[in-house]
């Protein structure tokens with residue numbers, strides 16, 4: 286039975302918010318749990334929106350975190366389609382868009398991120414898309430089907446994970462696809478230049494055209510419809526639709542307006558939290574894409590925009606809300622699927638942070654593990670079409686010891702034997 290004496294409010298009905306609500310109940314919290322989300326959908330997972338669901342291989346129902354009935358069964362009070370506009374930290378209340386005021390004892394901000402917008406002429410045309418929400422993915426799926434049917438052209442701005450996954454889905458429908466990317470290789474900011482070409486080759490084999498080292502400068506239209514996309518090298522690319530896949534920005538305005546401490550924008554921004562996911566206000570926590578955690582293992586402040594971080598961070602924040610000891614030190618992890626290539630990446634090794642890349646396996650066959658190292662210490666590992674190795678890869682990262690790089694590159698040497 287719910288004890289109305291204590292009220293824990295969660296703002297943000299995504300994976301982190303829903304998992305936090307689940308954990309509060311599984312940890313025995315019997316006060317009120319109120320989950321507020323500005324989307325009308327029940328909380329859902331976003332990875333299928335650029336993969337299986339977009340490609341027409343996964344059903345709509347499969348994306349939801351819980352069955353709709355689960356919320357009432359667990360006494361989670363849901364406010365869907367409601368935005369939280371302000372937090373009054375003195376009164377310990379949140380105000381919704383319709384004026385409702387809700388009191389909290391403890392608050393979790395799991396407000397996620399939103400797609401960055403192109404700041405060029407033509408972005409108001411009907412065929413310019415972003416991809417964050419289920420409704421975006423549903424609309425894009427119709428667009429890709431129509432482009433495939435009519436030999437239409439999709440121009441994607443950005444060769445990051447979402448841009449590449451949508452390129453793969455679009456080719457699956459038979460659409461013509463052009464990807465425009467300012468860096469020299471795809472995924473540059475995550476995996477660096479050494480392995481980017483492998484992804485460029487993979488997509489080129491499937492008929493994707495790339496233009497590296499250029500930016501979109503204008504989307505040309507007529508009668509409100511997209512006709513072409515121009516790049517800063519003076520070229521014009523045929524386009525019927527354009528996807529802006531240029532990253533996401535944390536949704537921090539609510540926290541900023543409430544005066545909570547923020548992380549440095551130059552390092553990804555987000556709500557600054559300590560290792561227990563607590564903000565600068567002891568009764569307010571943050572988790573998921575919006576939280577910039579002081580990471581105990583990596584020794585730096587890090588905002589991780591990945592599924593596993595929402596899956597694990599929401600529950601960790603819920604436990605911290607319950608005054609349990611929490612030190613959120615999970616190794617960052619994500620996955621991607623493109624055509625018949627599946628991968629998992631553990632760790633954190635942006636360009637500039639590593640001095641060596643070691644390959645174990647066969648990049649030609651696209652079956653290998655890549656390791657990023659600094660002074661022979663493993664910072665990150667990516668397994669491509671090789672499975673069940675996340676644990677030993679993460680053990681190497683956690684261990685932080687210097688490794689024998691020849692043994693690391695040798696598939697005959699068990700990975701587990703290399704960790705300290």
Ligand SMILES: Cc1cc2nc3c(=O)[nH]c(=O)nc-3n(C[C@H](O)[C@H](O)[C@H](O)COP(=O)(O)OP(=O)(O)OC[C@H]3O[C@@H](n4cnc5c(N)ncnc54)[C@H](O)[C@@H]3O)c2cc1C
Nearest residue numbers: 297299300301323331332369397573574590591592595619
């Ligand atoms: C298309 C796509 C594909 C992805 N694929 C992968 C993948 O393959 N692998 C991987 O690891 N990660 C992937 N990700 C990233 C992953 O989905 C995110 O890291 C995860 O969704 C973050 O969860 P979250 O709960 O923190 O935020 P979100 O999922 O963004 O949820 C936050 C929710 O809060 C709501 N909200 C915000 N502000 C307010 C407010 N003031 N009031 C009320 N509600 C509010 C938002 O509308 C949203 O519904 C993908 C993301 C996208 C968009």
